[in-house]
Amino acid sequence: MMGTKDIEEVVIRAVADSGLIPPDSVFVAGDCPAGKVTEERAVVTVKEVSRGPIFNRGFAEVNLCVPDREGRADHGRLQELETSAVTLFGDDAVGEHGGTVYRYGLHSHSLHADADLGCRYVNIRLLFETLNVR
């Protein structure tokens, strides 16, 4: 059975391999450098996994953060990242981890601002499903 840390591992690897953000700038929520965002980064959060009769399901959020320039959003870069991420995650990915088959795909995407961190970010919400039957 895949737990939240396993799902985190899969999603982090997918984001690191995607080329969207440098691999050493991909972080787990709560484990990011402190202070304002000065370089692009990706932050991965895996939420509660719900057990189902055939699939266990959970959402994984990937926030692609772009630092503001002089307090203003870098609209061009945000658009580029959002388009690339939607293309990348648009089709379901299927794989296996520790003997468990999984699939994930894009559930929704949106743009947000974080004034405290001085950045805007593209939120990519993935629906992650792991097969619960043999």
Add this chain to the structure above:
Amino acid sequence: MRIDTELEAFFKKGEEEVKAAMEEAGRAAVEHNVEHGDYRDRTGNLRRSNTYEVSRDTLRVGNTAPYASDVEARGRMVASGGALLAQKMLEEKCR
């Protein structure tokens, strides 16, 4: 009784059963989101804004607060947990 009248009654009963199941799943989803939303309350508005809507063959689970999406995107559970619960309940009913 004519066959078409019986069929119509059969399908209508089925539609009512589907609607009742979606209503039950929607109520359970909202209760789940109210109880398990893992954000900190300030005014209680976000928690009170959890909602569901049943239309002909669709159940929508969400939150009407304009900042709900922001809070969810920052990693908090606002409405996503209830949505998954509703999906699971309806799948189990369909087995």
